[in-house]
């Protein structure tokens with residue numbers, strides 16, 4: 001296992017880092033050291049396909065460290081998920097995008113997570129407590145990344161479906 005962190009990734013944390021942190025700190029740690037099996041996974045490709053076909057009129061926003069699905073007038077950040085289950089991880093990702101935009105001087109109003117497969121949306125507030133939460137999450141991600149050793153594995157049952165399962169549990 002390499003202990004070298006990809007410098008491009010450490011300069012700014014994007015949505016994927018927050019997603020991995022909240023799923024499993026070990027996954028974030030491994031990801032930052034170049035282990036990325038998820039890039040080729042069927043579920044990710046499926047997610048991208050849903051994402052591409054569901055909304056045709058939108059404006060992507062590429063911040064470098066994060067690619068936001070689209071931002072509507074008044075600075076409302078939108079994120080589309082192929083999941084059928086709304087989750088706190090998705091909201092945290094949107095809060096992180098709010099934080100990144102706010103740091104660039106944008107007067108962010110909030111966010112919306114879209115779940116086209118279940119025709120639901122979840123609103124994500126952006127206020128002082130949401131900002132504090134986003135900053136705390138980001139700081140936790142940085143602590144995990146800086147750790148010299150890999151965080152422990154999750155309970156095996158929670159690893160089901162994780163693309164790192166072969167790495168963590170083989171041998």
Ligand code: SF4
Pocket residue numbers: 023024025026027152153154158159162163164165166168169
């Ligand atoms: S397989 Fe389990 S321990 Fe390993 S990264 Fe995935 S969730 Fe974490």
